[in-house]
Amino acid sequence: xxxxxxxxxxxxxxxxDRNGQRTAHPEYDAYAADLTPETLRSMWRDMxxxxxxxxxxxxxxxxxxxxxxxxxxxQEAAQIGSGYALRxxxxxxxxxxxxxxxxxxxxxxxxxxxxxxxxxxxxxDPSAHNFHVYTxxxxxxxxxxxxxxxxxxxxxLVGTGDPARDAxxxxxxxxxxxxxxxxxxxxxxxxxxxxxxxFFCQNNQFAISVPTTKQTxxxxxxxxxxFGIPGIRVDxxxxxxxxxxxxxxxxxxxxxxxxxxxxxxxxRMGAHTTSDDPTRYRLSLEEDYWRxxxxxxxxxxxxxxxxxxPQDFRDQVAAxxxxxxxxxxxxxxxxxxxDPVVVFDNVYAEPHALVDQEREWFDRFQKSFVDQGTxxxxx
Amino acid sequence: xxxxxxxASATPGASVVEPPSPTxxxxxxxxxxxxxxxxxxxxxxVVVMGEDVGPLGGVFRVTDGLxxxxxxxxxxxTPLAESGIVGMAIGMAMAGYRPVPExxxxxxxxxxxxxxxxxxxxxxxxxxxxxxxxxxxxxPFAGGIGAVEHHSESPEALFAHTAGLRIVSPATPQDAYDxxxxxxxxxxxxxxxxxxARYWDKGEVDTSRVAAELAxxxxxxxATAEIGRARVARxxxxxxxxxxxxxxxxxxxxxxxxxSEGAEAEVIDLRSISPLDADTVIASAKKTGRVVVVHEAPxxxxxxxxxxxxxxxxxxxxxxxxxxxVGGFHTPYPPAKYEHDYLPTLDRVLDAxxxxxxx
Numbered sequence: 001x002x003x004x005x006x007x008x009x010x011x012x013x014x015x016x017d018r019n020g021q022r023t024a025h026p027e028y029d030a031y032a033a034d035l036t037p038e039t040l041r042s043m044w045r046d047m048x049x050x051x052x053x054x055x056x057x058x059x060x061x062x063x064x065x066x067x068x069x070x071x072x073x074x075q076e077a078a079q080i081g082s083g084y085a086l087r088x089x090x091x092x093x094x095x096x097x098x099x100x101x102x103x104x105x106x107x108x109x110x111x112x113x114x115x116x117x118x119x120x121x122x123x124x125d126p127s128a129h130n131f132h133v134y135t136x137x138x139x140x141x142x143x144x145x146x147x148x149x150x151x152x153x154x155x156x157l158v159g160t161g162d163p164a165r166d167a168x169x170x171x172x173x174x175x176x177x178x179x180x181x182x183x184x185x186x187x188x189x190x191x192x193x194x195x196x197x198x199f200f201c202q203n204n205q206f207a208i209s210v211p212t213t214k215q216t217x218x219x220x221x222x223x224x225x226x227f228g229i230p231g232i233r234v235d236x237x238x239x240x241x242x243x244x245x246x247x248x249x250x251x252x253x254x255x256x257x258x259x260x261x262x263x264x265x266x267x268r269m270g271a272h273t274t275s276d277d278p279t280r281y282r283l284s285l286e287e288d289y290w291r292x293x294x295x296x297x298x299x300x301x302x303x304x305x306x307x308x309x310p311q312d313f314r315d316q317v318a319a320x321x322x323x324x325x326x327x328x329x330x331x332x333x334x335x336x337x338x339d340p341v342v343v344f345d346n347v348y349a350e351p352h353a354l355v356d357q358e359r360e361w362f363d364r365f366q367k368s369f370v371d372q373g374t375x376x377x378x379x
Numbered sequence: 380x381x382x383x384x385x386x387a388s389a390t391p392g393a394s395v396v397e398p399p400s401p402t403x404x405x406x407x408x409x410x411x412x413x414x415x416x417x418x419x420x421x422x423x424x425v426v427v428m429g430e431d432v433g434p435l436g437g438v439f440r441v442t443d444g445l446x447x448x449x450x451x452x453x454x455x456x457t458p459l460a461e462s463g464i465v466g467m468a469i470g471m472a473m474a475g476y477r478p479v480p481e482x483x484x485x486x487x488x489x490x491x492x493x494x495x496x497x498x499x500x501x502x503x504x505x506x507x508x509x510x511x512x513x514x515x516x517x518x519p520f521a522g523g524i525g526a527v528e529h530h531s532e533s534p535e536a537l538f539a540h541t542a543g544l545r546i547v548s549p550a551t552p553q554d555a556y557d558x559x560x561x562x563x564x565x566x567x568x569x570x571x572x573x574x575x576a577r578y579w580d581k582g583e584v585d586t587s588r589v590a591a592e593l594a595x596x597x598x599x600x601x602a603t604a605e606i607g608r609a610r611v612a613r614x615x616x617x618x619x620x621x622x623x624x625x626x627x628x629x630x631x632x633x634x635x636x637x638x639s640e641g642a643e644a645e646v647i648d649l650r651s652i653s654p655l656d657a658d659t660v661i662a663s664a665k666k667t668g669r670v671v672v673v674h675e676a677p678x679x680x681x682x683x684x685x686x687x688x689x690x691x692x693x694x695x696x697x698x699x700x701x702x703x704x705v706g707g708f709h710t711p712y713p714p715a716k717y718e719h720d721y722l723p724t725l726d727r728v729l730d731a732x733x734x735x736x737x738x
Contacts, residue, residue, distance in 0.1 A: 067525045067715055118715025121528055136528050137487065138459055179458035181490060207459045209435035215458050281434045340720035343713040354679060354709045362708070362720075365730065 006175075006212045006219050007205065012265055013245050014235040018293050020301025022240075031244035037308040043084060043239050044303060045317045047076040047296045050100040052321035053109045054270075056328045057116070061274040065332050066116045072099045074237075074269030077295030078202050080104060081242025082170065082264070085250055088130065089167040091152070093145040096134040097202075098172050105131040109324065110331035117335055138177045142186035142199065145171035149195035149253070158196045159256025168253035170198040170246075176207025178220045187227040187261070196253035198246065199224070199261045202236060204268035209281040224261035236264030237295040240302075267293070340366070401587035408578035410552035411441050411517070413586070414559035415479065419449055421593065422477060425563055428455040429464055429481030429517075438483055439519055439578055461491040465516065469499055472512040477563055485520040485572075486529025486712075492537075499568045500543030515562045515569045520548075521625040521675045522722055523576035525715040532712055533676035538570050539653045539685070546653040547606050548572040548624035552582035554610075554650060557589040561602035564593055569606070574625035609656035611663070615645035618669040618732055621660055621686060623649035626673045626723060633728040642736060652682050657689045664690045668699040669735040673723050678706035700738035703731040 013028050035043075054072050061069040072079065079100030086092065086104065094101055103109060111123040115134070122133035135141040149169040152158055157167045177183050178201060190197045201220055205212050216223070224231030230252075234245040242264055249260040267290040271278050278287075303309040344359040405413060419425045427442055427449075433456035436443030446454040457464050461482055468478035482488045488495075495516070502512045522531030539546050545567050549555040555573070562569040592601055612627060613634050622630035627648045634644035645663050649656065664670050670690055672683035683704035690702050705723045713721050 068527055115527065115714070118525055118527070118718075120714050137489075176459035179460040179463065181460060181462050207430070208438070209431045209433070210456050210459065214456055275438065277435075280436070337716040340713075340717050343708070343710055343717050343721055347710045352709070358708045358710075365727070366720075369726075 006203075006216050008219060009235075009265070011219075012233045012235045013241045014238050015241040015244060016238045016298055016302055018298060020298050020305060022302060025241075025244075028241065028244040028248065031247040032240050035240060035243065037303070037306060039084070040240075040299065040303060041308060041313060043080050043243075044296070044299050044309070045320070046080045046083075046100065046103055047239065047299065048317050048321055049109075049324055050076050050080065050103055051296065052325050053103075053328055054099060056325040057113060058270070058274060060113070060329065060332050061116070066113060066274075067118045068116050069274045070097050070116075070272075071268075071270035071274075072097050074290065074295065075202055075204060075266050076100050077239035077299070078236035078242050078264035078266050081239040082200055082246040082262075084243050085246035086170065087167070087250075089157070089165070090130060090250065090254075091148055091167065091169045092131045093141040093148070093169065093171040094132065094134055095138075095141070095173050095177070096136050097174070098134075101172065102131060105129040107131060110328040113328065113332050114335055117332060119335055119337060139173055139180035139183040139186075142171050142173060142177070142183045143189065145169045145197050145199075146186050146190045146193070146195045149190070149197040149259075150193050153194075153196055153256070158254060161255075166254040168196040168198060168250050170200050170250065172200050172202065174207065175201060175203040175205065175212045175215055175220055176210065177201070178223065179215055187224065187229060187259070190259040191228040194256070194258035196256065197259045198249040198253055199229075199259065200246070200249075201261070201263045202266055203263050204266050206268050206272065206278075206282070208272040208276060209278075211282075219263065221261055221263035229259050229261050231261040231263065233263045233265060236266030237293050237298060239295060239299050266295075402583055402585045404581055405552045405556065405584045406578060407549070407552045407555045407573070407580050407582075408439055408441050410555040410582075410584050411559050411573060412443055412445070413584070414556040415442065415445060416448075417586070417590070418477075418479075418560045418563045419445065419453060421560075422563070424475060425477045425479060426453055426455065426471065427479050427481070428457055428468060430457060430459055430483050432456060432481050437481060439575060441517070441519075441573070441578075442481070461487055461489075462494050465491040465494040465499065465514070468514045468516075469494065469502070469512050472514045473502075473510055477513050477515075479515045479517060479563060481517045483519070484526075484530045485518055485532040485534055488518060488534060491516075495538065495544070495570070496541045500541045503567075504543060511566050512568050513563075513566050515559070515565075515571050517559075517571045517573060519575040519578070520572045521574050521576060522712065522718050523625065525718070527715070528712070531715075531718060533674065533707065535570070535572055535652050536676055536681045536685075539682065543568065544653060545569045545603070545606065545651070546572065547651045548574065549650065550574065550577065550622075550624055550627035550648050552580065552584050554648075556584045556586065558606050558650070560589050560593060561606045564599050564602040565606065566599055567603060572624060576625050577628065580628070607651045607654045607656060609650055609659040610648045611645065611659065612648045613644065613646040615643035615667065617642045617644065617667055618671065618735055619645045619647060619660070619663040619667045620728065620732070621647045621649060621670065621672045621683075623652065623674065623682075625675055629723060629725060629728060630673055632725055633732065636725070636729060637732060642732075644732065649682075655682075655685060655689065657686075657693065660686060661690060661693045664694040665697040668697050669738070670698075670702045671705060671728065671731045671735060672702065673705045673728055675707055675722055677709055678704040679709045681706060700735035703735055705731045
């Protein structure tokens, strides 16, 4: 499963092996030193909640309640680990699979499903969480991250030495996105302007059906050096390493050292989306291999080894997960469209004659059915 | 079955081998697939390329089985970069290939917008006709499938404004089968917009006609002319409804309702947006004096606006009513639960027809 090229495990920072044994690392141990058993338990909890929510969303899609779902299954460590390394003042640009990061930013998970039920294009106010809305156009947000970071730097929010003030930007994307022009332009712009941006690539090994080996000839992190950006590879199924590497990377950018590229090497355990059928392009043997490297089980084994995962905590998290699933189901089943005239809202900030005219026409047209006492139309 | 065969089979002792029927039932997606296959068999320079078009067979399975049968050199899974896909296709076309890149969804064509409008459309002009770029870009487009953002758009007018591109959209399996092959045979670049909500519609497809046409002399010229021609999908005398791609079925439904009410609609399936077969539309407008254009794309600055101008310029004194447009609003494509309010509906088409008939 491993070898040369983009899927090589060479140089991956790993602090927990697949059996949950802590391994020493000369550089990155220091960046995980502040992880108390309590924080680790909290990470485990958030990974469990992310998975429960994700599985519930997949089930709801199968039941026809959602148009589509984008599973995060298997990527919980990369997301929770990196999310825990962020401060409230940092700004996050997610792609569309970062449900775990969303949780760490205080986004209400069930609310996300309004988008996948076809009710809205986004469900949270980015400024309330410093977490931008999901971007479905692959890699488009990477340039926005650079612009946001440059603006932060210009406003004196970077490199002041005040930990409560210094901020950075983190941009999430996948292995497929690294092929896009926008992402390559973003890397170049970030390097030129020394933008405080961590480019966090979750290499989950597939862009829908296309494997990373057909996406890039070298490990994606290796490309960063060509732009003048340090690139680092981390075991994305190791939550402690994901945390430590992101800690380091965010400290770099917040202190004004310029951008950093992190490749979190992980595996998309589920489909690209619920519209996809992975059996057409990958072997179940490969899925089995990665199931044995499950990120949650790994942290669980570590905590158990430490004697830091008591049964009452497990019970509490199980209850929370169940409650989240129930709340997710109820939210979705009770989420219905508003008066369709809302489609004309927020096209512009100020009045626009054509939109106003069309809105008025639409409203009148719609009401003409009500006047006739029919719901199915004029005829 | 022909009369000869019937006679022969009735003759005792005569052994009759049924010729393979050239007519098969296909879905629209299946018809594009069969058309691609036929084009690839006909010309070894035809290459399919794009995201997930290989072993997966495309997200709509339009390239299903092609990778298995033609191999990875003829059916190329590409890195995830639309500009890269189209730009590379242009280069291959310059070197004598016939690339058929797929853009996975309408809303993702924009990273390739520069390559399409600045290079693909203009290379022939810039090189005084010495360099051909016969690229056919397939784009599943338009809405109605309950998809998330950027998966339901109708950007055809954005491209129609650019000289150098031919822009077509089939509405039936027969046209899908024929037109994909004709587009590939054309020496000009073609944007081939496939109405994704109609992918599963079934119809009879006669595979023999286009095969004979493309084997004949001047095949490229004949094929190019064919994809530029509109089709009168239904004859009528009271009003002309012009549609293309996803709205042709809607226009036919409207014509059925109108017939039951005593009005006869002529339905024109444009098939081509650039060039616009104005002659067919003008002839119909002169006959009925009333024209309604229906498309999913926003009406503002759209195909309907262009048609309305042409009809007004060329058939003004035959008109009994202004040309009306039914289409999308001047808003971004809304969330899926609202798309049926945004898209033209039967009611909105009939409302427009009522208005022109009232004059």
